[in-house]
Amino acid sequence: MSFGGKKFRSRRQQLAYEASLAGRYQKLMKKNPFLYFGVPFCGMIVLGSYWLAGFTEVKYEREDRRINEMNEEDLLKIKKNQRKFDIKDEYYRLQGLAEEDWEPIRVTRLEGESENVWDTSPKS
Template sequence: MGTFDNKTFRSKRQQAEYERSFIGRYQALIKKNSFLYLGLPMMLSVAFGSVILSKFTALRYEQRDEKVKELDEQQALDLATKKRKVDIKEEYYKLQGLLDEHENWEPKRVERLPGESENVF
């Protein structure tokens, strides 16, 4: 048994009016060459939208970069004139976490809750 179509019934006069309308002419063109009249405009609109949106996002990130890069004259002079001496050993110990504040560190066993096993093997 065939399926029922969703086409609305139109009289001959209504069908003629429909075929003369913009939508009717467009549907006839789509039936003749669907890619040219439906697929190509869709793909072009997606590509155009992508280009436009990429310009908006680029503008957004450029504005954020300008906020980060802006320095006043005093800060620029401080950065240019301030020379920081770097001690390689101190930097190494900072990275390793072996500075004076941690030299008295020793491992300590965590107290067990009452009834919890010691897990000694």
């Protein structure tokens, strides 16, 4: 049975509870809660972060190892497949794009849509 969050115990049950480890801990925690709850809690968080750091380190080391395992043959294949780069050749190649056959075509406008043409001729 519960009264306001406190468990009802007979006198004999209460003395047995106070003699138990949980009862002694609760009595100490009522006197100084930070020392008996806050410090162990913060300590567990700090120790847990150090303990978990090992797992994350293994994860990132494995990924680095997988990336760095490229052997010399793979590097030679990559070097072979690369196109020689010359800035002058690239410049002239890009200039040649303008020589392709294409013609600007004006898009037909819908009815009532503005032509967006400014008349620069003098008005008479």
